[in-house]
Amino acid sequence: MTLRIVLVDDHPVVRAGVRALLESTDDLVVVGEASNAADAVRAVEAERPDVVLMDLSLGDGEGGIVATGRIRALPDSPAVLVLTTYDSESDILRALDAGAAGYLLKDAPPDQLFAGIQAVFRGEPALAPSVAAVLMRRAASPEPRMTEREVEVLELLADGLGNRELAKALFVSEATVKSHLSHIYGKLGVDTRAGAVAAAIEQRIIRR
Known part of the structure; x- marks a missing residue:
């Protein structure tokens, strides 16, 4: 066939x-x-x-x-x-x-x-x-998984957006953005935006 x-x-x-x-x-x-x-x-x-x-x-x-x-x-x-x-x-x-x-x-x-x-x-x-x-x-990782919204935040972070720009792009408040960032930092074991982006790229969560 x-x-x-x-x-x-x-x-x-x-x-x-x-x-x-x-x-x-x-x-x-x-x-x-x-x-x-x-x-x-x-x-x-x-x-x-x-x-x-x-x-x-x-x-x-x-x-x-x-x-x-x-x-x-x-x-x-x-x-x-x-x-x-x-x-x-x-x-x-x-x-x-x-x-x-x-x-x-x-x-x-x-x-x-x-x-x-x-x-x-x-x-x-x-x-x-x-x-x-x-x-x-x-599937095997014991670490908490990123939500779809958290991946979206990471992709926007990689584009260099600040909190105000993130809030505008996601149609949420800056307080919500800060909450997302806090959860992301905790899951990736980092404490900076640059560290989050680097870790996400290294782990292939987002594109290089």
């Missing part, structure tokens, strides 16, 4: 390379391409593929996680396999929560990519070794 694939990536050269790689086999054919979330949904509705290969960073500001959620909400939706350069805990968890069936990195060898596509089509998970390690470490 030949599996029908839709590629979603905002770099045309990357799409061309992945298409050439996939179509070098007899089992896979690319039936559509998209560079943003809206076009990805349209391509899936038009082509009814078996699997969608999804990058997380797209050119429309919405990203692959939004696109994954929209595609998975469609009737008889295809499996979505993330293929990206990002392996932070927040990216992985958000993608899986949005409905992705697998998560591979762009440096994966071709055989791993081919096997991943076949696996998610069969309803099985497909995870890069480093991604599986992140998930296992998270």
